[in-house]
Amino acid sequence: MVEKRKVILDCDPGHDDAISMILAAANDKIEIEAITTVAGNVEVDKTTLNALRVCDIIGLKDVPVAEGQNRPMVRETQIAESIHGDSGLDGPNLPEVPSKESIDQHAVDLIIEKVMESDGDLTLVPTGPLTNIAMAMVKEPKIVPKIKEIVLMGGGTFGNWTPAAEFNIWVDAEAAKVVFTSGVPIAMFGLDVTHQAQATDETIERFAQIDNPVSEFVVELLRFFKKTYKEVFGFDGAPIHDACTVAYLIDPSIFECVDVRVDIETKGEFTYGMTCVDLLGVTGREANTKFAQSLDQDKFWDLLSDALATYSK
Ligand code: BDR
Ligand code: CA
Numbered sequence: 001m002v003e004k005r006k007v008i009l010d011c012d013p014g015h016d017d018a019i020s021m022i023l024a025a026a027n028d029k030i031e032i033e034a035i036t037t038v039a040g041n042v043e044v045d046k047t048t049l050n051a052l053r054v055c056d057i058i059g060l061k062d063v064p065v066a067e068g069q070n071r072p073m074v075r076e077t078q079i080a081e082s083i084h085g086d087s088g089l090d091g092p093n094l095p096e097v098p099s100k101e102s103i104d105q106h107a108v109d110l111i112i113e114k115v116m117e118s119d120g121d122l123t124l125v126p127t128g129p130l131t132n133i134a135m136a137m138v139k140e141p142k143i144v145p146k147i148k149e150i151v152l153m154g155g156g157t158f159g160n161w162t163p164a165a166e167f168n169i170w171v172d173a174e175a176a177k178v179v180f181t182s183g184v185p186i187a188m189f190g191l192d193v194t195h196q197a198q199a200t201d202e203t204i205e206r207f208a209q210i211d212n213p214v215s216e217f218v219v220e221l222l223r224f225f226k227k228t229y230k231e232v233f234g235f236d237g238a239p240i241h242d243a244c245t246v247a248y249l250i251d252p253s254i255f256e257c258v259d260v261r262v263d264i265e266t267k268g269e270f271t272y273g274m275t276c277v278d279l280l281g282v283t284g285r286e287a288n289t290k291f292a293q294s295l296d297q298d299k300f301w302d303l304l305s306d307a308l309a310t311y312s313k
Helices: 015-026 044-058 107-117 131-139 141-146 167-171 173-180 201-210 213-233 243-250 297-309
Strands: 005-011 030-037 065-067 122-126 147-153 186-189 255-260 262-264 275-277 289-295
Touching (some): 005 015, 015 044, 030 044, 030 107, 030 243, 122 131, 131 173, 173 262, 201 213, 201 297, 213 297, 243 297
Parallel strands (some): 005 030, 005 122, 147 186
């Protein structure tokens, strides 16, 4: 029997968040304990609605979806409509009214409850700003030593929202600081590696050939995402940033990682939200992060393609 990795997906769907959910739900090595939402790509009411819509599309009926923080710990809400559109998931036709509702419990409380109930075997997978995770740690510090690992998308040695900062970390750098100084083992999938996961026309065509409702949904997501990435960043492909986290949990051999010290900049005039990745060990400080540097493209696209093919026609 395959040993399942229990996860909470803490997300802000978001095109690539949605694909990350689809990959996790399709793979028998992953058990999704809950989905929690946070403001990021769009406001939290929209990211919650989108999470519920994706659950509908992939038939994920029994997993609770809990809505979380609508603003960062210290700063005002910042969103990324230019990349994900007004709904946060522009492109495909989406179910207007999803068949299930979010549960009547705040995401922060659900994270605390699930971690406290666990045997220390729960992994948190944040693919949006780290507000919910940090708030949960601040509200109930007893969860910190019980979290198995945090496998997150964020940061990098360069930025995409400012020259220094990646969007998820930049939205709530104070939350990121709480998480990166918590002592919980962290695996970080930043722009250095996620920009290697760019879906090109060729990849999109490969997914289109799979030809089921979920692959069709992903194709429409990627067509929109690829268009905005071309307009905003001049890229030829759409980076499926967030799915790197789940891909790593399913098959770590896809990635090459190094153990390094990462600290979060919360004060800089030009560098707020920067992840200071000590690749050369110049700080002499203890490593707190497994930092993903590269991925095996063939294995990554095969994994996604196989996942999409598991959904019925
Ligand atoms: C991150 O920001 C969002 O736009 C994506 O969903 C991803 O999590 C990339 O910077
Ligand atoms: Ca995201």
